[in-house]
Amino acid sequence: KNEVEQSPQNLTAQEGEFITINCSYSVGISALHWLQQHPGGGIVSLFMLSSGKKKHGRLIATINIQEKHSSLHITASHPRDSAVYICAVGFLGETSGSRLTFGEGTQLTVNP
Amino acid sequence: DVKVTQSSRYLVKRTGEKVFLECVQDMDHENMFWYRQDPGLGLRLIYFSYDVKMKEKGDIPEGYSVSREKKERFSLILESASTNQTSMYLCASSFWGRGYEQYFGPGTRLTVT
Numbered sequence: 001k002n003e004v005e006q007s008p009q010n011l012t013a014q015e016g017e018f019i020t021i022n023c024s025y026s027v028g029i030s031a032l033h034w035l036q037q038h039p040g041g042g043i044v045s046l047f048m049l050s051s052g053k054k055k056h057g058r059l060i061a062t063i064n065i066q067e068k069h070s071s072l073h074i075t076a077s078h079p080r081d082s083a084v085y086i087c088a089v090g091f092l093g094e095t096s097g098s099r100l101t102f103g104e105g106t107q108l109t110v111n112p
Numbered sequence: 113d114v115k116v117t118q119s120s121r122y123l124v125k126r127t128g129e130k131v132f133l134e135c136v137q138d139m140d141h142e143n144m145f146w147y148r149q150d151p152g153l154g155l156r157l158i159y160f161s162y163d164v165k166m167k168e169k170g171d172i173p174e175g176y177s178v179s180r181e182k183k184e185r186f187s188l189i190l191e192s193a194s195t196n197q198t199s200m201y202l203c204a205s206s207f208w209g210r211g212y213e214q215y216f217g218p219g220t221r222l223t224v225t
Contacts, residue, residue, distance in 0.1 A: 043216040090212055098143040098162060098212040104154040
């Protein structure tokens, strides 16, 4: 079964700390997505990766295809970064190329 | 900007009622999805559709059906609501560009009493 595992499940940090959230997957992928969900439900896409590294403001996402692993880093964390971060993967060989498999999410709390 | 809207933010229904959840996207996306989200279980795919009148079962289709008569609209139907269908329901859409990045609606919090 195609699987996506995230760690940690919960993370509490102090404002200003460097944060890392990890995602591992089981087989070859077409793309990996990092999503953010704030309280109240809305989910937004942060990054889509198929190789290498992407940066947007204080957020950095990396992927290692050989090791089947991705990380999401937040530099100089801020309380407004508090949210659930979700890793989602499009697996190669899916009958529908559009279907994603989701990790369970990481609840991040950044305290002032 | 892509906009995905859902018919209700909060809904309370009684056991046995037929429930309709509607989702509309305004960017001509070919793919649309219905998920439910429960604490500790993450997002689970109920059904998805890759074209008008086309649908495929996801991981948890039991107790649900869907309808896609127009490209922009994807409906989730609970034929006879049960208390174990109390959940947050999220709709999303995507297209082949940008690696099938999914755009999500705001969610519907359904409570079945």
